[in-house]
Amino acid sequence: MLTSARNHFAGKVTRIKPGAVNDEVELELSGGTRIVAIVTRQSVEHLGLSEHDDAIALIKASHVIVAVDNGPMKLSARNQLAGTISRIVPGAVNTEVVIDLAGGNSVAAIITNASAEELQLTQGSAATAIFKASSVILAVAG
C-alpha cells in the first residue's frame, strides 16, 4: 500500500503504553529521533504491534505545524522535530514547507500563506516541525 501521507518515517517500536480506548506507541527512527503516536487499542492489536517491531509512522502534511524559535515556550504536542527549511512552495492560500532533519529524514508541512509570512520563513533557516501524537498513523508491512 502506497499512501498520500507526505511524511513517513521507518522505525522500531520502543514503548507501548496501554489505555482503555487509546494506546500510546513510541517509535525510534534510525537517527535516534522518537515519534509518539496515539492509536486505538484495537489498532495496536490488529497490527500485532509489540516492542522492538519495525513500524512506519505516517503523518499528513496538513497536520504539521511549523515553529521558529522566538523565546521560551513549551507545547503539549509530543512530536517536535528540529531541522532546517529546505523548500518553500507558495500557493494561493496555502504554502508547503519542507524541513530537513538530522539523519536524512525530512518533514513536509502545509501552512497558510498568512502564517508563512508572519513567521518570515526562508530556505536555510532553522525551524521545528510539530505534530500531535494523535495525528500519527502507524503502519506495518503486512
Place this chain on the structure above:
Amino acid sequence: MLTSARNHFAGKVTRIKPGAVNDEVELELSGGTRIVAIVTRQSVEHLGLSEHDDAIALIKASHVIVAVDNGPMKLSARNQLAGTISRIVPGAVNTEVVIDLAGGNSVAAIITNASAEELQLTQGSAATAIFKASSVILAVAG
C-alpha cells in the same frame, strides 16, 4: 446546522466502547460500511448517543489520506474505505481527490500535489480513503 466538512455519512450507532476521557463509537452506514469515531465521553453524553441511534459522521477532506494498493501493508487508521477515483482537481499546492464508494457514498480528500503525482492517481482507478477515528466528528439531529 450545515457544516463545511466535505464528508458526511449517515448511519446507525452499532457500538459504544467507553474510556475515561474518550469513547469509541462505531457507526454502520446503509451500505454496510462501518466508521469508527473517537469522541470525548462528555460528547457522547451531550449527544445522548446510544446503540441503534441514528447519527452522522463528519470528516474534513484535509484529514483523509489516499492510498493505492502496492503490496501488503497494514495501517493503524481505523477507517479505510475502498473505492474508485471519480474526480481529481489540482491546485497550486493541494489536489482534491474524490473517491466513490460502494453504496453510493463518496469521500473527498485534500492531498499535496507531490503526493498526487507520486501515487500517479487517475480517474477510474482504485483507491482507498483512510482516516483516523480521532478525525471523525459525530452529529445527531437535535
Place this chain on the structure above:
Amino acid sequence: MLTSARNHFAGKVTRIKPGAVNDEVELELSGGTRIVAIVTRQSVEHLGLSEHDDAIALIKASHVIVAVDNGPMKLSARNQLAGTISRIVPGAVNTEVVIDLAGGNSVAAIITNASAEELQLTQGSAATAIFKASSVILAVAG
C-alpha cells in the same frame, strides 16, 4: 517559539480531567469562551499544567470546520465558537475563512472551495468555527 498555527487563544486552565493516556484540559479565554483540549497525560506533566495556570490553545486552520445555522443539529466536537465572517480568501482548491468572535478573538479556517460554495458563505454573515478537542495543542510560556 512562534508557530504557524493560525489560531492561538490565551486563557486560564479551569479543569483537568485525567485519563490513562489522554487528559482533557479546559481553558477559559478572557471573553469567557471555553476551549477544550485533549492532550497526552505526559504532555500535561511536561508542561506542568495545573488549574488556574495561564496557557495558550493552538489550532491549525485546516482543523477548523465552518458551520452555518440550518436547523437543529448537535455535534460531538467540543469546541464550537459562534461569530461573524470577516474575511473569505478563495484559492484554487481551498478557501480561507476568518470568523470574528465576541471578545476580540478571531478564528481562521481552511475549507474546500466546494464547501464554501455549498454553504454560501458571505462576509458579515453568522458562522460557527468547530474543532475537535483532539485538534488543540496547548502551550505555556517556558
